[in-house]
Amino acid sequence: MADHVNRAKRSLIMAAVHSRDTMPEIAVRKIVHSLGYRYRLHDSRLPGRPDLVFPSRRKVVFVHGCFWHRHAQCKYASSPKTRVAYWQAKFFANVARDRRTRRELKNLGWTQMTVWQCELKKPEKLTERLDDFLAD
Numbered sequence: 001m002a003d004h005v006n007r008a009k010r011s012l013i014m015a016a017v018h019s020r021d022t023m024p025e026i027a028v029r030k031i032v033h034s035l036g037y038r039y040r041l042h043d044s045r046l047p048g049r050p051d052l053v054f055p056s057r058r059k060v061v062f063v064h065g066c067f068w069h070r071h072a073q074c075k076y077a078s079s080p081k082t083r084v085a086y087w088q089a090k091f092f093a094n095v096a097r098d099r100r101t102r103r104e105l106k107n108l109g110w111t112q113m114t115v116w117q118c119e120l121k122k123p124e125k126l127t128e129r130l131d132d133f134l135a136d
């Protein structure tokens with residue numbers, strides 16, 4: 001995907017992506033709430049500060065932006081055509097951090113699910129997936 005967005009605009013997008021309560025995250029919260037599950041938000045006592053935490057089930061859900069977290073084979077995980085080395089280093093660090101977080105949570109006995117931002121395009125399917133994950 002071509003990099004049509006200029007640098008100033010991109011930094012605005014990044015700021016939005018990095019904000020604490022991103023739109024995809026709010027959408028996922030709504031789905032989970034509609035399914036009747038209770039959760040905590042951003043528990044900083046856990047590795048990776050998971051977006052939604054279900055303490056009694058020992059489960060967490062991460063809501064990941066496809067661009068930042070490099071969703072494999074996803075059209076939203078485009079690569080900027082400028083400052084290539086900078087972005088590659090950044091992406092590499094993000095992916096490595098996610099991997100470390102997953103391992104740490106697993107070692108602590110937590111089960112986890114990642115919701116990708118693009119999955120919100122098919123809310124019914126995502127709702128089913130979340131319900132399956134949280135149900136047992």
Ligand SMILES: [Zn+2]
Pocket residue numbers: 066071074075076077116117118119
């Ligand atoms: Zn995606």
